[in-house]
Amino acid sequence: MVEGTARSRLIRHALIMIGLATIAFPVYMALVTSTHEAATMVRGVVPLLPGTELVDTYSRVLATGIPTFGSMSVLAMLGNSLVMALGIAIGKIVISLLSAYAIVFFRFPLRTLWFWMIFATLMLPVEVRIVPTFQVVADLGLLNSYGGLVVPLLASATATFLFRQFFLTIPDELVEAARVDGAGPMRFFFDIILPLSRTNIAALFVIMFAYGWNQYLWPLIVTSDPAYTTIMIGIQRALSGSDELTPWNLVMAMTILAMLPPLAVVLGMQRWFVKGLVDSEK
Numbered sequence: 001m002v003e004g005t006a007r008s009r010l011i012r013h014a015l016i017m018i019g020l021a022t023i024a025f026p027v028y029m030a031l032v033t034s035t036h037e038a039a040t041m042v043r044g045v046v047p048l049l050p051g052t053e054l055v056d057t058y059s060r061v062l063a064t065g066i067p068t069f070g071s072m073s074v075l076a077m078l079g080n081s082l083v084m085a086l087g088i089a090i091g092k093i094v095i096s097l098l099s100a101y102a103i104v105f106f107r108f109p110l111r112t113l114w115f116w117m118i119f120a121t122l123m124l125p126v127e128v129r130i131v132p133t134f135q136v137v138a139d140l141g142l143l144n145s146y147g148g149l150v151v152p153l154l155a156s157a158t159a160t161f162l163f164r165q166f167f168l169t170i171p172d173e174l175v176e177a178a179r180v181d182g183a184g185p186m187r188f189f190f191d192i193i194l195p196l197s198r199t200n201i202a203a204l205f206v207i208m209f210a211y212g213w214n215q216y217l218w219p220l221i222v223t224s225d226p227a228y229t230t231i232m233i234g235i236q237r238a239l240s241g242s243d244e245l246t247p248w249n250l251v252m253a254m255t256i257l258a259m260l261p262p263l264a265v266v267l268g269m270q271r272w273f274v275k276g277l278v279d280s281e282k
Contacts, residue, residue: 034253087150088212100163202272
């Protein structure tokens, strides 16, 4: 590895710091805005330092929500988003694990064709198949329910492909040894496959949780009951749902709160996330 000069290292570090500042500055401004009164922004003042309304603003948002957006609290919206994100992440991982396990370790007719049919669904995102998907959900009576929010997004060709590629690296000797030891398909899955897949599961959980948390279009279509409003829909409606002046301090507080759960998942599983990605590339 060629060592760079002190000047080149300084330039690289400066570029990294500029990039970090570019990303962090909007978040900092949202946090600062949420600590001031709404009248501060109405007067056209853009504060650069935190104010004194931090506790009052966040307690109001969590307890009573935003006045221009009805009476639903942000805490309830966060709960709906959490249920949806966890359901999608866990469901995708379970289904993908089982489908990849069947494709790799079981012999059945047209096994390869079934895999490529699953893989081909990568070209059909939710936005493309949204009308037939909505019709199926409506026929099943899942509109305005957590099932309607989660079930149509459970299948994941990407996760199935990643697990399949990992399972293909498991040596045949290990499979043969488990068979000689008397392990059946279920015991082999729970005692061998799952422990070996922990890092991959952790990496995919982080990605799928963020995917589920940031869903906007599907929850907007499948729910009309305010009780199932997710935080992403809540932010959009808080910005455009009223003729009154936007209470920017409350909206920014809502935005900061919406960032916390995905951030906590990423930070809490950072080590497993990085290890899972590195192991997947081997």
